[in-house]
Amino acid sequence: MHLARLRNGRRAHWKAVGSQSVQAIIDRLYLGWEAFFAGDIKRPPTFRKRRKYRSFTLKQAGYKIVGHGRIKILGRNYRFNQSRPVSGVIKIVTVRRDALRDIHITFSCDQVPQPEQAPKTGLSAGADFGLKDFLTLSTAERIAAPQPLKARLRRLRKAQRVLSRKQKGSKARESERLDVARVHRKVANVRNDWQWKQARMLLLTFDMLVFETLNLRGMQQLWGRKVGDLGFADFLSKAEWMAKKLVRDLVKIDPWEPSTQTCRVCGRRREMPLNMRTFECHGCGHVEHRDVNASHNILEAGRRLRSGASSKTAHGRQDALVTAESHAL
Ligand SMILES: [Zn+2]
Numbered sequence: 001m002h003l004a005r006l007r008n009g010r011r012a013h014w015k016a017v018g019s020q021s022v023q024a025i026i027d028r029l030y031l032g033w034e035a036f037f038a039g040d041i042k043r044p045p046t047f048r049k050r051r052k053y054r055s056f057t058l059k060q061a062g063y064k065i066v067g068h069g070r071i072k073i074l075g076r077n078y079r080f081n082q083s084r085p086v087s088g089v090i091k092i093v094t095v096r097r098d099a100l101r102d103i104h105i106t107f108s109c110d111q112v113p114q115p116e117q118a119p120k121t122g123l124s125a126g127a128d129f130g131l132k133d134f135l136t137l138s139t140a141e142r143i144a145a146p147q148p149l150k151a152r153l154r155r156l157r158k159a160q161r162v163l164s165r166k167q168k169g170s171k172a173r174e175s176e177r178l179d180v181a182r183v184h185r186k187v188a189n190v191r192n193d194w195q196w197k198q199a200r201m202l203l204l205t206f207d208m209l210v211f212e213t214l215n216l217r218g219m220q221q222l223w224g225r226k227v228g229d230l231g232f233a234d235f236l237s238k239a240e241w242m243a244k245k246l247v248r249d250l251v252k253i254d255p256w257e258p259s260t261q262t263c264r265v266c267g268r269r270r271e272m273p274l275n276m277r278t279f280e281c282h283g284c285g286h287v288e289h290r291d292v293n294a295s296h297n298i299l300e301a302g303r304r305l306r307s308g309a310s311s312k313t314a315h316g317r318q319d320a321l322v323t324a325e326s327h328a329l
Contacts, residue, residue, distance in 0.1 A: 055096035088112035099181035126299025136291035148190035210302030251302035264296040
């Protein structure tokens, strides 16, 4: 249907936000269909209720920055807590309401100044994701991750139980709903904070860092909630962002490399059941921690990949920096 006609029609909500924001919804829908046809997502976009829209976007028109932490949207002035100065040219402004009804404003920018190039250290490492240790490096360092959800599971379950007993539409229910949402937000904040710090630390330390991309769906089926709580995929995308920012080489290798089963000294393979924590080679007698051996193989696979094919990952285009910050709905 024609947009202008919708906006001038009977339903007032089409006019609640600016014309560009309505256009942006169409853009999202278009991207959704594109991703569906490209096979990136399994389900086609579906209809959504109006109240499900938690965010809207603004392009050049429709907003004006009137100072630090001050913005004018649709003729009205708003103040917000600005966490840091905006660098680059603002392309898209996203206004989003979270489950606690707090409003967040995100600026997606173009022409972001050249990243801060970290001084070369001459060090490379392979990194193996695991459930016992979040990351094991080929330097034999093992990094444990916090499990914020696990730590709050009892509280969360209790809050959810209380919530389920409250009458729908009641005030008590709404306040319980906020309680549950508060736990979820805290969990996400703790996890994100830790991941950002860890990613930065690692990419400051190593010029080249090799990760094995994971078959997450398979892992989730095998291990359940814990995989989600650790958030491997989220960590990897933060690490990629940080690699671009610090101008480091982050290499991703295929999950079907037999990194765990192969002796990193002589290359001989053996079966490695999940509970076997030590790799003992039947060929050369090499003995090492299971994940340390694997992370060496991951590092080697990354080196082979880099010396073989020309790289296309880490030093990607600048605008990739932007997409990392503009989350979807
Ligand atoms: Zn061996």
